[in-house]
Structure formats: C-alpha cells, structure tokens
Amino acid sequence: MRALVLQSPGRLELTDVPRPSPAHDQLLVRTEAALVCTSDINDVRRNPFGIRLPVVIGHEAAGTVAAVGRDVRGFSPGDRVATHPVHPCGRCDSCRAGMGHLCSAMEHFGVNMQGTFAEHYVARSDRARIVPRGLDWPVAALAEPVSVCLEALAQARVEAADRLLVIGDGPFGVLIARLASRLDLAKVVIAGRHDFRLGFARGAVPVNVRKLGEKARAALRAESVRPSSYDAVVLAAGTREAASEGPALLRPKGRLVVFSAVPGSTPIDLFDVHVRELEIVGACNDQDRLDEAVKLLGDDSLRLGELITHRLPLREYREAFRLAEQAREEAMKVAIMPEEHGAGR
Ligand SMILES: [Zn+2]
Ligand SMILES: [Zn+2]
Incomplete structure (x- = not known):
C-alpha cells in the first residue's frame, strides 16, 4: 500500500x-x-x-x-x-x-x-x-484534536462568568475557543497573528497582536474587562513570547494552561507566580475524552x-x-x- x-x-x-x-x-x-x-x-x-x-x-x-x-x-x-x-x-x-x-x-x-x-x-x-x-470523514478525523482541546479546557477549570484568553490562532487555538464558546463564560478572547484564522473562532473576541504590535498587551487587558484579569489563559502557540506574556495577563490565582509544546527554555517570571499565586498547569493528550469528543463531532x-x-x-x-x-x-x-x-x- x-x-x-x-x-x-x-x-x-x-x-x-x-x-x-x-x-x-x-x-x-x-x-x-x-x-x-x-x-x-x-x-x-x-x-x-x-x-x-x-x-x-x-x-x-x-x-x-x-x-x-x-x-x-x-x-x-x-x-x-x-x-x-x-x-x-x-x-x-x-x-x-x-x-x-x-x-x-x-x-x-x-x-x-x-x-x-x-x-x-x-x-x-x-x-x-x-x-x-x-x-464528513475529515470531521470524524477531528476526534483526537477535539479530545485534547476538551482536556485543555478542563485543565483551565473555567466556570460560567469566567474570562478566558486563548493565545494562538492555529487549528488548536481556534478549536479551544470554539469549544469554550459553549461554556457560557463571561468572555472568550483569542489572540493571534492572522485575521483569516482568527475569523474561524466563532463566539470569541479576536485580537490580532501582530497588527497591534506594542499595543497588544493593553488591548488584551482591556478585553478582559478588568485590567490584567483573565481567570485562565490557554497557551496554544509554541513561542517563548506567548509563554511569557500569558502569566502577565492572569488575575491573582489565575491559571496558565500550557497546551503547546514550547521548545527550549522559557522565560516565565516566577516572582510573579509567587506573589500573585498563579498556577501553571500542563495539558498533553487527554484523559478519556474520546466519547465526549465523538459526540461533539x-x-x-x-x-x-x-x-x-x-x-x-x-x-x-x-x-x-x-x-x-x-x-x-x-x-x-x-x-x-x-x-x-x-x-x-
Ligand atoms: Zn495532532
Ligand atoms: Zn501505561
């Protein structure tokens, strides 16, 4: 074959x-x-x-x-x-x-x-x-991507009235944002670099950080309603910049979900993690979410x-x-x- x-x-x-x-x-x-x-x-x-x-x-x-x-x-x-x-x-x-x-x-x-x-x-x-x-066959083939995105949201432990930021406008970031839109959150924001891809994140507020340049952080903060206060940030972009930006946008005791594989060592401000009691949690594969994912397909x-x-x-x-x-x-x-x-x- x-x-x-x-x-x-x-x-x-x-x-x-x-x-x-x-x-x-x-x-x-x-x-x-x-x-x-x-x-x-x-x-x-x-x-x-x-x-x-x-x-x-x-x-x-x-x-x-x-x-x-x-x-x-x-x-x-x-x-x-x-x-x-x-x-x-x-x-x-x-x-x-x-x-x-x-x-x-x-x-x-x-x-x-x-x-x-x-x-x-x-x-x-x-x-x-x-x-x-x-x-449709390609949709059926999304069973595992949907499973791992459900895991990312489970690790984010978001509840109704929470504000979620997804960093990354690749297929996973968009899928996480779409799945999050079913959770009745106060707000889902997706940060990315391509208007075309951001346009797929139905139900989420798109922020093009490439276009905003240095104003991106302020724009993302403004979207969170209260400054610097997302309840959870899902890192769905494998870059060091995204990894260090994520925690800065969390509220005290907020959670950073590390969904993407970020190569090399990553600068995360552990002083900030300490004084604001932030949580950093990984999401890799999924713990038995295949049945739920297949239902959603x-x-x-x-x-x-x-x-x-x-x-x-x-x-x-x-x-x-x-x-x-x-x-x-x-x-x-x-x-x-x-x-x-x-x-x-
Ligand atoms: Zn894959
Ligand atoms: Zn084993």
Whole structure:
C-alpha cells in the first residue's frame, strides 16, 4: 500500500510499505481522511521527540473498518470509525492511576506504531469509536484534536462568568475557543497573528497582536474587562513570547494552561507566580475524552466542518504540508484522503 514515510528530518517520501495486519485486539482501518497536525510538521522539520526513523507519520484519522482481530468485540468490517492515536499500556503506574494519557510505555500512531498517512492503518479497538453515517470523514478525523482541546479546557477549570484568553490562532487555538464558546463564560478572547484564522473562532473576541504590535498587551487587558484579569489563559502557540506574556495577563490565582509544546527554555517570571499565586498547569493528550469528543463531532452548532479548508489526495502530500505549514491566510485544517477513494479539493 502507499504510505507517507519520514525517512529522516526533512525527507518525507510517498512509498510502498506492507499493509499491516491487525493483531488480536486491533482493527485494520481503511484510511478515509487523515489530517495534517502541527506536530507532524514539527516531526518532519526536526523530529523534536526523537522518533525512531523511518516511520509512517500521521495520527489524526478516521476510516472504514476493513478487518478485525480475533478478540475484537463490537466492531465489524464496514463500520465507520474515528480513532485516537494514544495507546496506553494499561500496566504502568500512570495507567493504573487512571492516567493512561501519561503512560510511560504508550504506543502512538506515527511514533512507535505505523501512522495514518497511509491507505490503511491498525488501531487497538478500545481506541476506536463508531461515528454516525453521514459524518464528513475529515470531521470524524477531528476526534483526537477535539479530545485534547476538551482536556485543555478542563485543565483551565473555567466556570460560567469566567474570562478566558486563548493565545494562538492555529487549528488548536481556534478549536479551544470554539469549544469554550459553549461554556457560557463571561468572555472568550483569542489572540493571534492572522485575521483569516482568527475569523474561524466563532463566539470569541479576536485580537490580532501582530497588527497591534506594542499595543497588544493593553488591548488584551482591556478585553478582559478588568485590567490584567483573565481567570485562565490557554497557551496554544509554541513561542517563548506567548509563554511569557500569558502569566502577565492572569488575575491573582489565575491559571496558565500550557497546551503547546514550547521548545527550549522559557522565560516565565516566577516572582510573579509567587506573589500573585498563579498556577501553571500542563495539558498533553487527554484523559478519556474520546466519547465526549465523538459526540461533539456531529453537533451542528459547532460546525466543525468549517475548519477543514483543504482536501488533497495522498499523492499531493507536499502541497498538503505546504498549506498546513505556510498558508496561514488561506488554510486551517488540511485533510489528506487516499486517492483510491477519489478525493478532490
Ligand atoms: Zn495532532
Ligand atoms: Zn501505561
């Protein structure tokens, strides 16, 4: 079958690999849509997590069950499924404590399992959910992005009447802002650098910090109603500037949720954390939010399909990655759909 293999940093190739066969507890899934994620782009550029190469990359996907392992119950060939890339071991201390998303021995699509930019992939059946017929494939492939965004909001512990700031206008920032708009908060503000992307954050107040330049902090403070007083800030941009700006915009005892991976060491003013009793909390993967996420995929009020701006066949992977990485005034989420299913733009 055709698959997108990361041979070495910067060297992504469409090539033939053996079709995987499902283990006793796995499904073989015919890929219908796989989405390009920021972490795929980072892996291709510089492999920050030190993935052992070569590997078929990709992890946000949905498709049709093609075969099931002998111990699988509840799925049959032809079922339409969304899958989650994280496969906890179930045995380590984190797993036994109910934190499978922080498993020390997890398997993960595109890391130590075959990824989803391929005509077929395998997933353990407990990491798959049946999705409604009629749900658009790229939207079904948003199951894991929605799960991790729900986790970010859970870590923010926002309640009605709270004010939330999301920093970052990439697909995750926009998704977090959209999901937050269902929570009846007093205010959701999203800070970003691209009007096109900010426009996708329905229900949130957009602030273009690139246009405002040095006035950005004051503008964000003004939007919080009381100066310097967001109850929570979600960091959905992986830059050091965003990381150091976030805490400064919190109220005393406010929470900074570190959702993005910020490379290198980050300047955070710990004196400020001390005197204003700020909280800094990570949000990485999600703790069992797949069922909730799959329910939301079909929620018409969220209109998640709007986020899928491009659909390309596997053979146009270079263009798919270019759009996802560079076309910030044109693309949001880019879906790769294997050509055998006749995908078009
Ligand atoms: Zn992802
Ligand atoms: Zn584990």
